[in-house]
Amino acid sequence: MSRSQTASSQPRDKAAKVSFASMIGSAVESYDFFIYGTAAAGWFGQVFFHTTEPIIGILAAFATMAVGFFMRPLGGYLAGHFGDRLGRKTVLLWSLLAMGGATVLIGALPTYEQAGLLAPVLLILLRMIQGIGFGAEWGGAVLMACEHAPAHRRGFFGAVPQIGIPLGLLMANGAFLLSGALLQGEWVWRAPFLASVLMVAVGMYIRLGVSESPEFEKAKADNTLVKQPALQVIRSDWRKILQIAGLRLAETGGYYIATSFMLSYVLLAGVAAKENVLWGTMIGSALGLGSHLMYGALSDRIGRKPVFLLGSLFTIVFGIPMFMMINSGVVVLIVVAVAMALLLSHDPIFAVEASWFTEQFPANVRSSGISLGYNCASLVAGALPFIATALFAKVGWMGPAVLFSLLGVVSTLCALKMRETAPAVAKQPTAIERTAVVASQAL
Template sequence: MTRIDEARPSRSKKSLADNPAKVSVASMIGTAVEAYDFFIYGTAAAAYFGTVFFHSENPIVGVLQSFAVLAVGFFFRPIGGWLAGHFGDRIGRKTILIASLLIMGIATFLVGFLPTYAQIGVMAPVLLITLRAIQGIGFGAEWGGAVLMAVEHAPEKRRGFFGAIPQIGIPAGLLLANGTFLLSNSLLEGDWKWRVPFLLSIVMVVIGLWIRIGIKESPDFEKMKANDEIHKQPVLVMFRRDWRLVLRVVGLRLAETGGYYITTSFVLSYVVLASVSESQYVLWGTLIGSFLGLGSHLLYGALSDRVGRKRVFLIGSIVTILLGIPMFLLINTGAVLMIIVAVAISLLFSHDPIFAVESSWFSELFSRDVRSSGISLGYNLASIVAGTLPFVATALYAGAGWIGPALLFVLLGVISTVTALFTRETAPVKVGFTDADQSPLIPTAGAVR
């Protein structure tokens, strides 16, 4: 196999690329659509599905059952990650962008038509679980293709900034999801409160497809084809060469993704179960934090181009450690302002610095011939753990009170911080690390990890 070209692209190679801003925005809009689709289930699970799809007189049991189905989507995300990695490294990143959006969008739209437990009994949760699994596959396939299109089209020294643009799709999707639920809760009655947000997703899917069809394939993938660097089984090649790096990505993600779902899904049900407040105030905190995240991700991404990915990441992971107990103490006051501030601060200073640099840092850790496979699988394997955390947090609360989920939040920060300290810097800047710490932007195939 021809050696991977590590040199900076020539003028002729640059012509393979679209404008990086155009590609990043296209990736971001599609990611926002898919994030909306995925997150409306998390909101519906906490606020509605415990009674709509599950027959239980105990509210905690109903929420646990609903969060268990939430976890189903996360368990299927590695399947989507495997498919995205395999085909992204074989037939191209753009194809995955379009396919993942269709899979996710159709499954989400159909949830809006599901009959309830009161109407068809046990078949209601069975159908919900089936569509949730399909959602998981679609969302698992989405992220890797979206961020690679952005990062691989971007100039080398601005990959942190342009890689952060697709990440904005996550808070944008959450903003749309929770905003839609707030409106439907205010304007509609009965089951329409949760059905309409799912049904509206089809409009955004059409818009996302129209935008994504118009962008070019990743220039790095075009070079892979030209240089005969495409593997028949890229996932297997990646695991033989980089399995330790995949596990490292899992550890890095736990504070971001686990902390995110504790803050946005578990806390939504916690304030009601603990008789602290109404869930709508958690939604307001999430909305404000997500709105601020539209700008914070760009700032953190740009900062990582100047001081390095690792330093920006550590801001978020260390804040996660420090914030766990104070966040719950603020929420436990029951004061509306304190609840909103606690949730918004968690998103802005714990989640956003980590998430903003994941696209560029994770992409740069893998060589391009297995990059789609590596980042997609690492990203989605972490989601298996994250998907169980609202369930685990609820169980910890039932057994130990609020301190249980608070310490779980802290533990996630500890794991990601330790992992980050032992992960090499990839940004093409000198930030005080030794030569051994700072590796090339794109490692050669088979490089020591």
């Protein structure tokens, strides 16, 4: 190998190492966050809330789940500020510790029968800490990957940390299936939370071994860092922050309707056991380990926007068919419906968010810009399982089905207004963009 070939391979090797480290940490934090959603749908309504009505208990559990989402913008603000002031790596380390510590403590909480009102109060406090930690995680993880990557490969390397989300969900659902098969009573839900201590230790070890973002180091060397980056980006780019939040609704909102809400829906509607939804989620997550890389690489070739629109347009058309498949009660159709919602609705959108959002802001306020935009969507997404449950109680399954599709409409409209950033893509609109424009005009 020539000296020039060796030199050119070094940035790719470093980008691969950093992306892998970011992915592992994201998987650990995603596991911690998602086991709460599974536990809230299947156990917490009875364990922490004193009620004889199943739907009331589930609504209360989803309300505490939403608290974590409501705290994520605070985590995003803190991560953005310190990520742009002190560095991306520092934020990644403290966010992992905050998330992991809160998760382990949830596994050790007393139940309502044991401690009365103190039990749900402690649950809510720990969920708030989870939300702050998870809100701080994403921006630092994807920036480390994207800012170490060559510009023409940001779509691919930026998609690597995104794999941590389906991997974390895969581990979370697998943990509940395994604990359900091996354990009994309270240990079925406690064991997955307590097991987090081992994964956090692994994540910390891997993240300590990576270097700081070169683009942050350059901004620091050039003396272009600002004192209040989060406040500055809010003042100068608040429209873009809201636009990013709108872009995320189909991805994050649709995700929680198709997974967390669906776990409770199949029980409330009496159509199937929750394990069928878990298997669909696991299969979709397993496929997502490859699909995210495929979509990310594709965005380097044809652009971020066309790949995103593949997912947002599918979200629009799949809402009612998804619930019809679930309502059939046929196990295969239930599994396929949930897996399709992840593979074709969530994954194309989520795969390109890292590179697309990163490329919208300059390096000295980039952590703040993407963290705030990403986590502002949580203010809506966190309430969607609660809203979907309330809609089902009021109007039946058509309510959450239409809600799922409307999320796709919002994200599609936002995507059409967002500028393309992939270096290799011409400025002319692609066929899928032209189709989306026609569809949006018809709406």
